[in-house]
Amino acid sequence: MNLTAKDLDFAYNSRPVLERISLMLNPGRLTVLIGPNGSGKSTLLRCLDGVLKPRQGCLFLEDQELSRLTARELARRIGYVPQNASPLTSTTVSEIVLLGRRPHLRFRISDQDRDKVAESLDALGLTGYSGRFFDELSGGEKQKVILARALAQETKILLLDEPTSNLDLRHQLEVLDLLTSLKKTRRLSLAVSLHDLNLAARYADDLVLLHQGRIAVAGPPEQVLTPDSLARVYGVRALVKPSDKGRLHIDVQATLQPEPEVEG
């Protein structure tokens, strides 16, 4: 299932945040959104999920317009993991993962729901954790639980807002490796926003570089991550060199003056 955005405009009250955004998420591909703070990454993900309504432009799921779907239908197709998705109540791991089944059930929990929860926990190596309280877990474990919930939702499209923030290096890699394997095994269309350009370069199939609410460059990493675009968007002087295994390595050397204008 693919998700297409055409000429999206979004504004908070009268302050434009996104302008003329067009992109496409494809099955089996991981699209990484990068850009400085305030460039519109989170807002774009929320627009793609339907949480925020774009002022202009349209979104298509395959060839169906997103706004025509009910909230429940949408939730069965698109999953979304917000940043800091910490629940407010004291809940157990299994209760949180079970929430992912909410778009599929009415009141009772069926055996199928139970199976899906167990399956998702298993996929993330969390089987032993089901009765644990969420707030007793470490940051990495919490992130995995949130992911398990998104898996239990069984959507073909999954949007994740900075899933690696607050994680140490090892857990960052673990989460991204997991997403990579999921996109292959389940043919998911993934969109992830990241801050770390090296991680982005390493995992992205497609990169979208946002700058002040517009797409500065989009395409395969080697087209997007150029010293020129980094200077323009981030205001830094950086070297981009291909390392072994054909990955890119970005080496930031200095900030450029003046600092580019950053939106709220």
Added chain:
Amino acid sequence: MNRNFSPSRQIFCLAALMAVVMGLVFVATSVGLSGFGLKTVISALWNWLTQAANESDLTRMIVFELRLPRVLLALVAGAGLALAGTGVQGVLMNPLVSPSVLGVSAGAAFGAALALVLGVDLLGAGRYLVVANAFVAASGAMLLAYALARLRRSSRETIILAGIAVGYIFSGLVSLLQYIARDEDLRSVVFWLMGSLWDARMETVILLTPIVLAGLAILLFLAWDLNALGAGEEMAHSLGVRTGRTRLLALLTATFLTASVVAFTGSINFVGLMAPHMARSLVGSDHRFVVPASALVGAGLLLAADTVARSLVWPVEMPVGVMTSLLGGPFFIYLLLWRKKDWLS
């Protein structure tokens, strides 16, 4: 502490709660005028069921006109207040709110005081003057708070703050009415503010029962939405919850539940606050179980408080609202000091 999401534990808890409430009903029905204990009540009920009318008038009067309505009203009112509390706590994702914090109680008090002090009839309700006024003003207060919050953006914090502000305004108006009231009227207002089930009538029970059952049904219908909201508003949204609609529906339900109950009983605080907490600590955070458990806890709580209130200084009726406040204050302090970890708000 481990909890499993297999529902057997929760169902057991609900059954146990039901048993406790039933036990309380037996105790409460046997408390009162001496010589009219449980045995008399049961035999009166049995005779009523079997149509064997060999009861003395006094027994019939005490059992059917006074004690049973009182016990039933305590159950229904307690359940209603608890459900309202569960609704607002769930939908505003804040364990420290209850309809009374959101201005409903102050609104009800204002409506009642208007009737008791100035004789102002908001609905042309005549005999049910105080009741109708309290209901109208209570609903008005919460809807006003909601509308004010909507003017900016209806985040849960704005609703709570708007509710507190509206509550203060109405409390001010109540104080004003008390100040200008004559002695006897002032006493009526003070007694109303303390809340009591002394005016228990079968009519009231019959009127409130469907309202409370409807509230229960609506909150059960919203159970999964409330669960999802517990994971955060954005999360809930992406799980297909229409958060705005859920919020409005839950708040309206809570408003009408509280307004209907307090209109008849006067201000009874804390049941709406305490019952959801107790329910959660028993059955976890799944609202499919929290909602009925909370209703049961509320029913039991109010019944117990009322039974104490009416038997403590026989034959004087202590106001049950004072009893719940005296129980609720310490409970709340306990919650603040020791149970904070449960809710990160």
Added chain:
Amino acid sequence: MGSMNIIRRALLGAAAVLIFLAGAPAWGGSTTEPRVMPDPSGNFKMIDYFGRERLIKRPIRRAIVLGGAAMETVWALGAGDLVVARSQWTNWPPAMAQRPCIGSSSRPNLELIWKLQPDIILADGYFFGPLQLIESLGVPVVSVNGYFQAKVKGMVRALGQLFERTDRAEELLDAIDRLSDLLADRVGGLNDLDRPKVFMGYGQQFYITSNAKRGRRLISLGGGINIADALPFPWQRVSAEWLVAQAPDYLVIQADAGRIGYRVPDRDFMVAHQREVMSRPGLRSLSCTAKGRVLLIDNRITYGLRNLIGALHLAKAFHPDLMADIDPLETHRKLMDRFFGMEMDGCYFFP
């Protein structure tokens, strides 16, 4: 924030119950019969209800009256034109309602009092607190109490001396004596077996009752027994079960028809109120309800000059055979005509 509010409310609730338990009226010290004596200076010396001694300039030309019982007495003594201001609810007789209002008797407007330059302020026996503050204005404040039947005569006598209308006061006292002699003669000697059991409730929330002196004495003067005598607090709400088990012979309800101010009591209101009380659970099945023995009495004939009219109505209701030749309504009408110079209107007792 919300939590503080809730804790505050809990504490307020606790405080309320303590105040409630402590009993409402909070005057300090002992009380006494007010006395007025001539002073060597040619003025008056008065010892008031609270035993305070005050020098009062003679003659009184400007008086402020804070309290209904004192006001109607001043009026009945024929000194109504000396009243320059009144407190909020002291608005009967109607002519007195035209006088400026200085606010509630517990917190009167001091600036207005100062501006009116009264010679004396007559306060209500209930309010002790503000007296000293008012006196800082240099105006003597004396308290009289016309709310308890036993104090009425003392009040009449003292006010008669103060306003130098002792002849009129004697007439009033004589009328009071004749009424109380009549009551004592007809029902005073009854033993407990011949006295009906009476429950007196107050206001809209009928079960609220008092064991306080006023209701008890009214019932006793009328030849009944107050079943609330044994209750623990000055004011309380009683259990309906208890009331039903007591099976009172009469229910007496002090109705308050004029919700704002001191209006003429309304018969329709009393009829509706009686119907309401008689339909209450428990009460509707009482024998006294079946016999129509639910009596409504207006507040104003339970205290002050007219308190014996209330007692007379009760006596007539409790003991119709002993009071066959007495028409309380007619007595009331005559009293109104003779001492108040007013025509009777409104309904003070029902049925």
